[in-house]
Amino acid sequence: MAADDTTKTKKRELAVYASVADHLTHEGIDSLKATLLRAADSSFIDTAHVESYKYDDKLHTYVEAKIKEAGKYLLRIEARDYQTRFVPFDIPKMYKRESYREIKPIYLHKIRTQKPSNLALEGSDSTIVMDEIVVKATKLKFYMDGDTLVYDADAFSMAEGSMLDALIKKLPGVELHSGGEITVNGRKVDALLLNGKDFFDSDRELLLDNMPSYMVKDIRSYERTPDNAKGTIREKTTQKEMVMDVRLKHDYNTAWLANAEGGVGMRFGSQEDFRDPTKAPPFLGRAFAMRYATNSRIALYANVNNLSDYRTPGEKGDWSPLRQAEGLTTSYTLGANGLYEKNENLRYQGSLNGTYSDINDANHTSSETFLSEGNTYGRSFFTRRSYDFRMNTNHDIRLRKPGALWGAFKDMYFDHRSSLEYLHWSNFSNSASTTLAEDVSAGWGKAWMDSLMTPNAGELLRRYALNRTISRRHGVGRHYSLQNYGFFYTSPAHNDYVGFDLSYNYRFSDRYE
CATH class of the missing domain: 2.60.40 (Immunoglobulin-like)
Structure with missing residues (x-):
C-alpha cells in the first residue's frame, strides 16, 4: 500500500x-x-x-x-x-x-542602453547625398491584426457633420439596424465599446447619434470572454461574445462633447384653427452633453417635439413606414446616465429617464351607400386625447476580488442589477355615428360633431336620421415594475466553483374607465 x-x-x-x-x-x-x-x-x-x-x-x-x-x-x-x-x-x-x-x-524592467552620440559610419569619411524621394501610402479600409478585424476611420470619406452611425454603415460587412443593433459579417454584436469600455452599450443610440465621426481613430471587432467569466476557471468553457470597439484619436480620449438643434415650422389658417392642438406649428428641440474619460463618463440629454415621428431617413433615402405614428404626438424627454470604473474590480453604471407624451388623434368619415330604394349617407367621427408620464431608472454594480481571501476563496465576483419603471396614463375618447336618409349633414356646418353628440337630437336628426350611436370613454391607470437581480460567484482554494443568483420581480397595475 x-x-x-x-x-x-x-x-x-x-x-x-x-x-x-x-x-x-x-x-x-x-x-x-x-x-x-x-x-x-x-x-x-x-x-x-x-x-x-x-x-x-x-x-x-x-x-x-x-x-x-x-x-x-x-x-x-x-x-x-x-x-x-x-x-x-x-x-x-x-x-x-x-x-x-x-x-x-x-x-x-527594460535594460537601459546608452544612445550613440552620432550616426557616423566606422571607417568612412565621405558623405553621400541622395536624391529626394516621395513615398505615398494608400490607406487600407480594413485589415486583420491577429484575430481582430480593424477598420481605419480615416480611410472612409465622410460628409461634414457625420456621426458615428453614418461611419458604421460604411464599414464593409457591417450592418446597422433599428434600435442600434449591429451585425458584422452576419454575426450580431453583443457589446458596443468605447475605448475598450462598456460605456454606452445599454443605450447604443446615444453614442451612435451623437459621437462625431472625425473623432474616431479606428473601429475594431473581435471576440472576448464575458465579464462575469473573465479571470475565473469558467473562462475556458464560457462562449465568447462578439464586440465592436470604437477607438478615439488621442486628442479626444478625455473631452466634453455637446450638440443641440432646434426648429419651428409654420401653418396657415384662421386664428380659430390655431386653437386646435392638431394645427399648432411643428417644433423640434434637442440637446445632448457628455463628459467622458478613460474610466468614467456622464451624459445628459433632452428632447421635445410635436412631430409624431421617431423615424430617420437611411443612407439610401429609405424610410420605415411601420414605425409611423398615428395622430399628433407632443413629447418631452429628459434623461441622464453615467458610468464609473476602477481597476476592472469596481464598476457602476446607472441611468434615469423621464418622458411625458400628449397624443391627439382624430378620425372623420363620410360615406354613401347605394340602394335600389334610395341611397343612405353615413357620417362618423372618433377623437382621442391621451396623456402619459413614464419614468424608468436602471442601476448595475459589479465587484470583483481577484486572488485568495482568508486562504479559502479566490476569484470572487458580485453583480447586482436593479430597475424601476413607473407609468401613469389618462385618456379621453369620443365617438359618434349616424345614418341619414338624405345628405343633409352640410346643414350642420362646422359644429356637426357637436350635433351628433348632443343627447337631445336636433330637428335634422329627428327628421332624417335612421340611427345614431354615441360613445364617451375616460380611462386612468398606473403601472409599477421593480426588478432586482443578484449574482455571486466564488471559487474555493481547489478547482471547484460556487455560484448563486437571486432575482426578484414585482409588478402592480390598476386602471378604471
Whole structure:
C-alpha cells in the first residue's frame, strides 16, 4: 500500500500560472523564456511553458510551470532587452482536487542602453547625398491584426457633420439596424465599446447619434470572454461574445462633447384653427452633453417635439413606414446616465429617464351607400386625447476580488442589477355615428360633431336620421415594475466553483374607465 500511495503522489501535478508584463505599460512580452528552479540550490527542474495572446487589443503573456511536489521554487524569467528576474514562490501543500494555482503577476524592467552620440559610419569619411524621394501610402479600409478585424476611420470619406452611425454603415460587412443593433459579417454584436469600455452599450443610440465621426481613430471587432467569466476557471468553457470597439484619436480620449438643434415650422389658417392642438406649428428641440474619460463618463440629454415621428431617413433615402405614428404626438424627454470604473474590480453604471407624451388623434368619415330604394349617407367621427408620464431608472454594480481571501476563496465576483419603471396614463375618447336618409349633414356646418353628440337630437336628426350611436370613454391607470437581480460567484482554494443568483420581480397595475 505504501508503494501505491507513493506512485499516486508522484503522478500528481499542479500547474502554477503567472502573468508576465512590462512594468510600465503592463503589456505582455514577446520572446519570453521561463525556467523552473529549486529555491534551495537554484538547480534546474524543468522548462516552463510560455503562451501569449491578444485580448482587448492588448498583448497578454502567461507562464505555466508544472509542480510535482510541495516545496519552495524559483522562476527564472528571461526576455530580450529586459533584465532577467528570479521570482521565488512557495507551494506548502498540494490539494488532491487542485489542478492549478495562480501567483502574483511578474513585471520586468527594460535594460537601459546608452544612445550613440552620432550616426557616423566606422571607417568612412565621405558623405553621400541622395536624391529626394516621395513615398505615398494608400490607406487600407480594413485589415486583420491577429484575430481582430480593424477598420481605419480615416480611410472612409465622410460628409461634414457625420456621426458615428453614418461611419458604421460604411464599414464593409457591417450592418446597422433599428434600435442600434449591429451585425458584422452576419454575426450580431453583443457589446458596443468605447475605448475598450462598456460605456454606452445599454443605450447604443446615444453614442451612435451623437459621437462625431472625425473623432474616431479606428473601429475594431473581435471576440472576448464575458465579464462575469473573465479571470475565473469558467473562462475556458464560457462562449465568447462578439464586440465592436470604437477607438478615439488621442486628442479626444478625455473631452466634453455637446450638440443641440432646434426648429419651428409654420401653418396657415384662421386664428380659430390655431386653437386646435392638431394645427399648432411643428417644433423640434434637442440637446445632448457628455463628459467622458478613460474610466468614467456622464451624459445628459433632452428632447421635445410635436412631430409624431421617431423615424430617420437611411443612407439610401429609405424610410420605415411601420414605425409611423398615428395622430399628433407632443413629447418631452429628459434623461441622464453615467458610468464609473476602477481597476476592472469596481464598476457602476446607472441611468434615469423621464418622458411625458400628449397624443391627439382624430378620425372623420363620410360615406354613401347605394340602394335600389334610395341611397343612405353615413357620417362618423372618433377623437382621442391621451396623456402619459413614464419614468424608468436602471442601476448595475459589479465587484470583483481577484486572488485568495482568508486562504479559502479566490476569484470572487458580485453583480447586482436593479430597475424601476413607473407609468401613469389618462385618456379621453369620443365617438359618434349616424345614418341619414338624405345628405343633409352640410346643414350642420362646422359644429356637426357637436350635433351628433348632443343627447337631445336636433330637428335634422329627428327628421332624417335612421340611427345614431354615441360613445364617451375616460380611462386612468398606473403601472409599477421593480426588478432586482443578484449574482455571486466564488471559487474555493481547489478547482471547484460556487455560484448563486437571486432575482426578484414585482409588478402592480390598476386602471378604471
